[in-house]
Every structure is written in structure tokens, then in C-alpha cells.
Amino acid sequence: xxxxxxxxTAAAPCAAAKPDxxxxxxxxxxxxxxxxxxxxxxxxxxxxxxxxxxxxxxxxAEKKCAEDAEKLKSKKSLKSNVILDIKPWDDETxxxxxxxxxxxxxxxxxxxxxxxxxxxxxxIHKLRMxxxxxxxxxxxxxxxxxxxxxEDYVQSVDTVSHNKI
Numbered sequence: 001x002x003x004x005x006x007x008x009t010a011a012a013p014c015a016a017a018k019p020d021x022x023x024x025x026x027x028x029x030x031x032x033x034x035x036x037x038x039x040x041x042x043x044x045x046x047x048x049x050x051x052x053x054x055x056x057x058x059x060x061a062e063k064k065c066a067e068d069a070e071k072l073k074s075k076k077s078l079k080s081n082v083i084l085d086i087k088p089w090d091d092e093t094x095x096x097x098x099x100x101x102x103x104x105x106x107x108x109x110x111x112x113x114x115x116x117x118x119x120x121x122x123x124i125h126k127l128r129m130x131x132x133x134x135x136x137x138x139x140x141x142x143x144x145x146x147x148x149x150x151e152d153y154v155q156s157v158d159t160v161s162h163n164k165i
Contacts, residue, residue, distance in 0.1 A: 098153035109137030
């Protein structure tokens with residue numbers, strides 16, 4: 001109720017309250033701008049919040065992955081020069097065919113080099129083959145296993161030398 005003795009200045013506190021209302025209205029407007037009636041709020045709510053420990057674990061894994069990728073980029077591919085002695089079963093083994101079979105082994109990072117026949121004794125020869133391998137791509141034991149898989153020709157494989165290039 002307004003008393004007749006009150007002047008217009010009594011309405012001033014109401015005017016002072018209006019600026020307080022405007023910022024609240026702006027907040028509501030910004031909330032209205034974010035509202036999308038066609039969006040699925042269930043998808044947003046379906047993701048659980050990431051805990052601090054999970055976030056730290058994820059960040060550590062990402063950092064380690066980035067460091068590993070940088071090491072691979074900066075690191076030159078290491079190569080090795082390997083000389084292998086490949087021994088046949090007996091003196092009747094066709095050494096030319098054995099060399100062709102060994103050279104037919106293909107692996108990424110494997111380059112076959114020179115080959116020579118070395119006499120062991122009693123008419124038996126062995127193949128001494130030189131190879132260049134990329135250490136990250138070719139495992140020396142895998143190469144030896146692939147050569148030994150040629151059971152018709154190969155009795156055993158020995159590594160004569162293994163030098164890093």
C-alpha cells in the first residue's frame with residue numbers, strides 16, 4: 001500500500017533493484033542460448049566424469065607415446081653387417097640350389113650380400129653369406145630360423161660375425 005505522504009523517491013529502491021535483475025536475466029539468456037531442444041542430453045550424461053587419477057594416467061600415457069614417436073623420428077635406423085656360415089647335410093647337397101633357396105628368403109630390411117664356398121673337409125663345403133639387416137625390422141634369430149627351415153639343404157646356421165654399422 002502506498003501512503004499519500006510518500007514521494008516518488010520511495011520508488012528509487014525499486015530502480016536500484018532493477019540492475020540486480022538484469023545480470024540475472026543475462027545469465028538466463030546465456031543458458032537459453034546453450035539450450036538445444038534437438039540435442040540428446042543422454043549422450044552427454046552417459047559419459048562418466050574422468051577422475052584425477054584417470055586423467056593423470058591418460059596424460060602420462062599420451063606423453064610417453066609422444067616421446068616414443070619423437071625418438072623413432074630422430075633415431076636413425078640401426079643396421080648390422082652379419083656373416084653367416086650355412087652348412088649342408090652332406091657332400092651331395094647342391095650348393096648352388098642351396099644358395100638360391102637362401103637368397104629367396106625375403107624380409108623387410110634384409111639385403112643379401114656376397115657368397116663364397118668354404119671347404120670344411122672330406123669334400124664338404126659350407127656357404128659363407130654376407131647380409132645387411134635393419135635391426136628394428138629383422139631379428140637375427142628369425143633369419144636363422146627361416147634359413148634352417150630349408151631342411152632339404154641346410155643342416156645348421158652359425159653366425160660368424162655381427163657388426164653394427
